[in-house]
Every structure is written in C-alpha cells, then in structure tokens.
Amino acid sequence: MNIDGRAWRTIWLEEGGGAVSVIDQTQLPHEFSICSLRSCEEVVDAIRRMVVRGAPLIGVTAAYGLMLALRKNPSDSSLTNAIAALNATRPTAVNLRWALERVFRKVSSLDYSERADVAKEEAFLIAEEDVAMCQAIGENGLELIQKLAINRSDYCASDPINILTHCNAGWLATVDWGTALAPIYKAFRAGLNIHVWVDETRPRNQGSSLTAYELACEGVPHTVIADNAGGYLMQKGQVDAVIVGADRVTATGDVCNKIGTYLKALACFDNGVPFYVALPSSTIDWSIGNGLQEIPIEVRSPMEVTHVNGIYQKGSGSSEIVNVQVCPDRTTAFNPAFDITPARLVAALITEKGVANASKDGLEELYTLAK
C-alpha cells in the first residue's frame, strides 16, 4: 500500500517487540495517525473500537495481542483468558477465532519461557501469509476483470470497467493489498481502465472514509455513492461487477459480510451483474452450513446510526473531527453489523487458491487440503 508515496502496512511489531503499531482507522480519512498497542487489553480495546477492523486484520492483530499477553504472563490461565477476551471483541468474523486457535496450538504445549517468542513468530507468519494470500487473491481476481473487459464490446479508454464495492476490503482491512480491492489494484497496475463505485457503507462509512482514502492514495479512479444507489446504477448498465470481502463464509458458500451486502447481491442477480466475493481461506468456517441460522450477527451501538463522524470546518479556517447527531433526541436505532448473502446469489468466490463456485462442491474442490 502506498500513502503519499511511501509504502506502509496496517500493522507491524515495534522494535524490541514490546508493542504493536497500527494505523488508527477511526481517524481516517481526515487524520493519519499511528497507534501503539502495548498490552493485550489495549489490543482488545482497539479491535472493539475499530481502531483496526476488517476480518483478516482483526485476526493478525489478535495474534499479536496474544503475544503481548504471554509476554506479560505466560501461564495457562493467562493464555486462556487472553483468548477469551480477544474472541469476545467481535463475534461475527471467523478469522479472529482462526488466528487465536493457530497461535494457541503452537504455544499451549510449550514451556512458559518459550511461549511469547513462539507467539510472536506465529503472529508474524500469519501477517506474512495474509500479504501473500491477498496478492494471490488479486492475481486470481485480475483474471476475472480481464475477462469482463474482453466480454464488453464497448470497453475502451473513455468507458472503463466499473466495479462496485461495499465496505472496506482493501489494504486497511488486511495487512497489505486487501481482499476485494486486491484485484482492483492489480488491474489498475496492469493498465486496465478501471473505475470503482464506492458504497459509503452506513452506518460507519467505511466506504466513504476508508475505501475512498485507499483508492485516492493509489490513484485509482473512484466515486462514492450512497448505499442506496447501487441498484439504480446496475439498472442503468453502469456496473460491470461487484466485488466484496467477507467476514465469514460457510462450507456451503453462504457469505456473511458487512450489512447491506445482501441487497447488492440481490440487485446483481436481478440485473445479470456478477457478484464476486474475495476472501482468504482463513475466512471459511468449515464447521457450518446455513449462514443465516448459524452465524452470530454482531449488533453494535445505536450511536453509530444516530450520529456521524466528520470533519467540521470552523469559521476561522481551522477544522476539527466531530460527532454530530442526525436523529431526533427521542429516537433510537438498531444496528446489526452484518448480513448473509445466500450462496445462490454469488457468482464466484475469489480465493488465494483460485476461483471457486459458492457451493459445498466448489469449496471442497479448492480446499481439500485446507480443511
């Protein structure tokens, strides 16, 4: 990823290994700041407050959180308490649980003295693998975008391939590259004429704040739209494909992703637009089939709906990030953070191992070894 010409990652171990640095995503796009997490408690808080977010990045951050917990206290109870606290931060994404289990398996049978160092190595490995998987997702998705360009008779320099994306599944949601945005970055660098419709993604506006920020940093042409507008753009032939990320995909191909994803998938289906989901294998939950019945959907604070964060230009030329109330005082809100897109609406799953049908057979074919 590229911010003002410099390469960044979203998370890295500080020198000495006593703390983990992350980009503070609650301040973007208005302020770029780094947040230093020095304990497991600080990691728990950062995940809960969405200083870091995005299923893959949450997994990596949690793995480092476990390392910090073990550095302070490597006992069995410290290990299980830290896992419980980290697991409880966000119930929906499966990468969190997957990353914690992976570190647990590595360290639980070790002597106390070795645990923190091995957790550090494993967290680092998870982060490195995430980068490699996202790159591979990008390559596999690039092929799909190239096919879209070939199949569209009017594709030309003045009439780009239009990809719509929901929420942020770019490098800010991972360690680097992203999932849904990786194919877009690859296509852009390969010289394809590409334009991205960015769903603002209420209520937390990850699209208008994070995805727009990322794409602007990379120079990829993009336009923010209200979440309501995607269906109309498809009706008017202005969307060639939708690519989104995922927080959990069931063994049968149901996709749990940011609230509102399902509505876009329905509009794709109604308009013959392919709906793609990009994900690393760590996002697949092989233990469940029916997403709607089996995936716990996180309900977040009503304040995320009734209030909005933004930058306020004061009369004096100075500005301030403020939180403003949109609803009347007496009104409450309900804020489920994810929904389920049934496999029947998904054109394909783009994974690091290749492109799969969103079905039990499609996934098993790709992932026989990964199970």
Added chain:
Amino acid sequence: MNIDGRAWRTIWLEEGGGAVSVIDQTQLPHEFSICSLRSCEEVVDAIRRMVVRGAPLIGVTAAYGLMLALRKNPSDSSLTNAIAALNATRPTAVNLRWALERVFRKVSSLDYSERADVAKEEAFLIAEEDVAMCQAIGENGLELIQKLAINRSDYCASDPINILTHCNAGWLATVDWGTALAPIYKAFRAGLNIHVWVDETRPRNQGSSLTAYELACEGVPHTVIADNAGGYLMQKGQVDAVIVGADRVTATGDVCNKIGTYLKALACFDNGVPFYVALPSSTIDWSIGNGLQEIPIEVRSPMEVTHVNGIYQKGSGSSEIVNVQVCPDRTTAFNPAFDITPARLVAALITEKGVANASKDGLEELYTLAK
C-alpha cells in the same frame, strides 16, 4: 399532524394572502421553524433547497408559487415563465407538473385581474384535496395492515406488526397525514400494535430526520436503521410489510421513488414480504409506460453524499447545526436521487380510490374516471 400537542399543516396561506408559510424541513429534527415565502422566486428556491419536499407537498407549494407570481404580474409571459421556473426545480416528481397544469387550465383564459385570486382558490383546493386523498389512502392501507395482523398467528401485544418505510412519505411530504405513513397513523389510532423500521435514507437522511421526527411527535413506536439493514431484518422475519410513497408511477405500475427503494423491493420479493406503494392519483403519469427508460432521474449535489448535517454538542453545553465532511478531500460522489421499482416487485398500490394491482389493468380499473 401533531407537534407538541398542537395540530399543524406543512403549508398555509398567510393572512392577507401575500405570502405562504411552510415548515422549514432543512432544520428538522433539530429546530422547528416556519419559513415565509413571499414571491415565486422564493418558492422556487424553497423547493430546490428542499425547505419543502415530498411529491404531493411540492405540487401544492408550486401551485401557491404560481399564485404569488400572478399576484405580482398576471400577464401571459409571467404565467409561462413562472411555470417554467417552478417545473425546472425538481424533474422527477410528476405532482409538480400536474399541479401547475391544473392551475394553468383554470387561469389561462381569464382576465388578468382575476388570475391571482383564481390561482389562490385552486391552490387551496389542491391542498384540501391532498388532505382528503391522504386520509383515504390511510383508510385503504389500514385494511391491509389489519389483514397482516389477522394473518400473523403470533401477533400480540408484545410482538407488533413491523412496517418498514423508506424516506419520508408522511405528513411532512404532503399537507397532512402523508401517503405511506397515513395507514400507519390510522392503524396506530385504531389501537393496533404497530412498530415502524425507519430507513435513515441516505444521502439526505429524510428517514432519520423527518420520518423519525413525525413518528416521535405522534407517539408511534419506531426504530431508525441504516438503509443497509432492511434486507437482514426481512431475512430474520422482522418485517411484515414495506410501505413507501412515490414520486411518479407509470401507467403500467412502475414506481419511481427515493433512491434505494428498488433494493428494498428486491429484498421483499426474495423474502415473501409484501411491498406496498401509497400514492394519490396525482402521482400517476398516464403518459408513460416504462419507468426506467422514460422517467428523468434528478441528480443532486455530490455534497449531499460527502457531507452530513447534524447537531453538534459543543463543550459549553450549547449546540449548533453543522455540516461535516465524511469523505477525503480528493474524493467525489455521484448522487442520483431516485430509482425505479419495476411493477413486478410491487404487491399493491394503495391509492385514495382503493388498492390496485401494479399493472396497466389494475390502475385502469381504479382510475377510469381519473384519466
């Protein structure tokens, strides 16, 4: 309508008839203020800035605007210029054109000296008829809600009928009662246990600001949700019906309404939830069939997407209505204000004359006399 125990309408002629008063909807829900419109130019500006909005109310306001123009200058050129200026404010809703044509037909063959007074009478009549039509829509919609209650075996005091609505089609969008909300107010007053899911309705937040305000004023239980959440609520069986208003309905039953309506209709269809559209006959455009091809869709300012209005609580205990920027500086937005819901997705049209199928036959049956 009821605000703090007092009955209001959204628009009324001031004593002496030299000006028209309206509730300033740009300041709600944070501030209740009355705006006095003293000329046709001020009416044009008020419609454009959405001081008044909602297809039926725009029609009534424009009729009064014509009266104000004729009061100043009753000539033919004044008449045609005023109609052109008013018509150009909002291209999508058909009630505007319908109301202007109705006044034009009444006054165009009259002596100059009579025109303003006759325009006043006609505008008043349009407003009165709007109230009566909305009341009738409410009665007809009430029957549908009563049927929903009868058909739901688990309906009881603790498990209300859940109606989802998009945008604001309540009394603030009309002169009184509203279109989509009229059946809800009737049901509430009839003692039904009813709860409303209020789509916040980005980008202008008419749901979270206006619909929530109205329902709070009337004491109707309601919860604001992000526009993204409706599909999930339907998947979970938490929506018994959707009722929306309309800005234009074609002779074949296609519905043009606030952007995002189409996505809700798709979700209704996918989940077997009835999708109802409530409208007065003045919203039907008998001259067109295919909504997607023939209805001009207004594109509004990108600032409505990139910035949000809200109330900012300052440290000192004072508060201010401010406009904050959500997107990065370099990002642009696209802001189409309406979309088209094909007739095939509409369970029924609720009109003042009765409930119709969303089809050529269905509409013709109800409206043979209205054509």
